[in-house]
Amino acid sequence: MGKEGMALDRTTIVVVLKACLGFEDYDLAIQVHGKVVQMGFDLYAVTGSAIVDMYAKCKKLKVSIHFFDEMPEKNWVSWSALIVGCVQNDEYFSGLELFKKMQNERVRVSQSTYASVFRSCAGLSALRFCSQLHGHAVKRNFGSDIIAGTGTLDMYAKCDNLSDAKKLFKLLTNCNLQSHNAIIIGCAREGVQVHGLAIKSSFCSNVCVANAIMDMYGKCGALVEAHGVFDKMERSDAVSWNAIIAAYEQNGKEEETLSLFVWMLRSIEKLANFGAKMVIIGNSSRRASTTMEKLKTLGFDPSLFVGAITSGELTCQHLERLSIIQLKFSICNSLLLEIRGFGLKVVENVEEAEFVLAHRTEGLGRSSCASCPMKVEDLEKILEKYTAKKIPMMVANLDFVTVEARALRVMPGKDIAIS
Numbered sequence: 001m002g003k004e005g006m007a008l009d010r011t012t013i014v015v016v017l018k019a020c021l022g023f024e025d026y027d028l029a030i031q032v033h034g035k036v037v038q039m040g041f042d043l044y045a046v047t048g049s050a051i052v053d054m055y056a057k058c059k060k061l062k063v064s065i066h067f068f069d070e071m072p073e074k075n076w077v078s079w080s081a082l083i084v085g086c087v088q089n090d091e092y093f094s095g096l097e098l099f100k101k102m103q104n105e106r107v108r109v110s111q112s113t114y115a116s117v118f119r120s121c122a123g124l125s126a127l128r129f130c131s132q133l134h135g136h137a138v139k140r141n142f143g144s145d146i147i148a149g150t151g152t153l154d155m156y157a158k159c160d161n162l163s164d165a166k167k168l169f170k171l172l173t174n175c176n177l178q179s180h181n182a183i184i185i186g187c188a189r190e191g192v193q194v195h196g197l198a199i200k201s202s203f204c205s206n207v208c209v210a211n212a213i214m215d216m217y218g219k220c221g222a223l224v225e226a227h228g229v230f231d232k233m234e235r236s237d238a239v240s241w242n243a244i245i246a247a248y249e250q251n252g253k254e255e256e257t258l259s260l261f262v263w264m265l266r267s268i269e270k271l272a273n274f275g276a277k278m279v280i281i282g283n284s285s286r287r288a289s290t291t292m293e294k295l296k297t298l299g300f301d302p303s304l305f306v307g308a309i310t311s312g313e314l315t316c317q318h319l320e321r322l323s324i325i326q327l328k329f330s331i332c333n334s335l336l337l338e339i340r341g342f343g344l345k346v347v348e349n350v351e352e353a354e355f356v357l358a359h360r361t362e363g364l365g366r367s368s369c370a371s372c373p374m375k376v377e378d379l380e381k382i383l384e385k386y387t388a389k390k391i392p393m394m395v396a397n398l399d400f401v402t403v404e405a406r407a408l409r410v411m412p413g414k415d416i417a418i419s
Contacts, residue, residue: 013041017050026058045071049078056085076102080113087116092123111142115151122158130155146172150179157186184220211239218247223256265299272304280308288313315357348372356386356393 013036033042033051041047048071055064068074068082079102086095099117102109114137121130134152142148149172156165169175169183210233217226230236230244241264248257271278282291288308295302347353348364363373364382386393 013039013047014050017047017054026060029054029058029060043072045073045075045078048073049075049081052078053081053085056082056088059089061085061089061091074107076108076110076113079107080110080116083113083116083120087119087123090123092120095120096124096129109140111145111147114142114148118148118151118155122155125159127159127161130159130161144173146174146176146179150176150182153179153186154182157182160190162186162190187220205234207233207235207237207240211237211243214240214247215243218243218250221251223247223251223253261299268300268304278305280305282308282310284310284312286310286312350382350385353386353391356383356391358393 017032017036032054036042036047036051042051048067052064052068052071055061055067064082064085068078071078079098083095083098083102086092086098095117099113099120102113114133117133118130121133134155137143137148137152149168153165153168153172156162156168165183165186169179172179210229214226214229217223217229226244226247230240233240241260245257245260245264248260268278280291280295284291286294288310291308291310292302292305295305364379383393
């Protein structure tokens with residue numbers, strides 16, 4: 001552009017300066033700065049602010065500060081650029097000092113300025129000053145701003161005040177990806193501390209504690225830490241394998257997930273070869289025989305297992321020959337067919353029921369496998385009658401929602417309160 005004799009203006013120079021930021025090349029920065037001075041653009045706040053930012057990102061904070069002090073014209077962008085530079089170079093106290101000077105000179109503060117100062121507080125772990133600065137931001141009407149709010153909750157989380165961070169997160173409207181990341185990282189930070197405490201107190205040898213820690217790391221995307229816990233476990237169970245496999249699957253690691261699954265299959269084969277008697281205990285509404293048949297489709301050899309115990313079979317055996325009334329899906333589903341296979345008697349008359357089996361809250365089941373759709377309010381009235389009669393009830397799904405391919409479906413735990 002220059003070789004062709006085209007004139008450069010301040011806007012062009014600012015774009016060039018911002019392009020230099022990505023290189024973080026000090027020699028290139030000096031050359032560009034010289035060109036700016038030659039053209040006289042260094043006297044303007046816009047180009048001057050870009051130069052301050054450029055030197056700071058090149059890890060030349062002293063040069064950046066010197067140039068800032070010599071600037072004849074400064075605005076809030078200039079101040080913010082230098083404060084950001086201090087934070088990026090781990091000069092947190094200098095960033096706070098600049099913010100104080102900025103206030104003394106009555107320069108306007110933006111939400112990005114607050115976010116940078118919050119990072120300074122987090123770097124110093126200055127919790128008391130964090131609260132003061134938060135109050136300052138609220139007084140300046142930045143309390144509901146998403147950028148300043150995210151910076152505030154990140155500050156509290158990094159200062160080990162997760163309680164206030166969670167409170168602030170709940171108050172934020174229109175939370176963005178950065179807000180969620182900040183609170184997740186805060187929770188993960190606390191989780192690491194819990195892990196350290198578990199190690200010191202020898203609780204890590206407890207398989208349940210180790211499984212919970214591994215699950216926590218997986219949900220936070222810390223796969224190296226999750227696998228580290230798994231590798232150090234002296235004894236692992238089905239929950240352990242589920243947790244480590246789920247950790248990789250949830251974080252999009254398909255190959256690792258498949259590799260772990262194959263590893264688990266081989267471990268089961270080794271146990272069987274050593275003479276281990278293995279029984280499958282499943283939270284399934286199906287018959288035990290159905291579960292055993294399904295093993296083949298999952299890649300397991302059914303002959304490796306002695307048998308299976310499912311919650312569905314135990315439940316139905318307990319309810320055998322009882323007259324039950326069923327709270328179910330609004331459409332026919334295979335669970336009712338399973339119930340009929342156990343010889344349970346599904347009644348349609350509310351007065352005849354001896355037991356209530358609830359696994360959805362969309363309608364009442366019929367003996368023909370059909371369903372009579374009903375509103376939750378009407379179902380609640382029926383349940384009140386059973387409560388008065390002291391008729392026992394079993395809730396098959398205590399979840400609030402269940403994840404399906406197309407949507408979240410409400411489950412009995414959301415609509416039925418068991419007292």
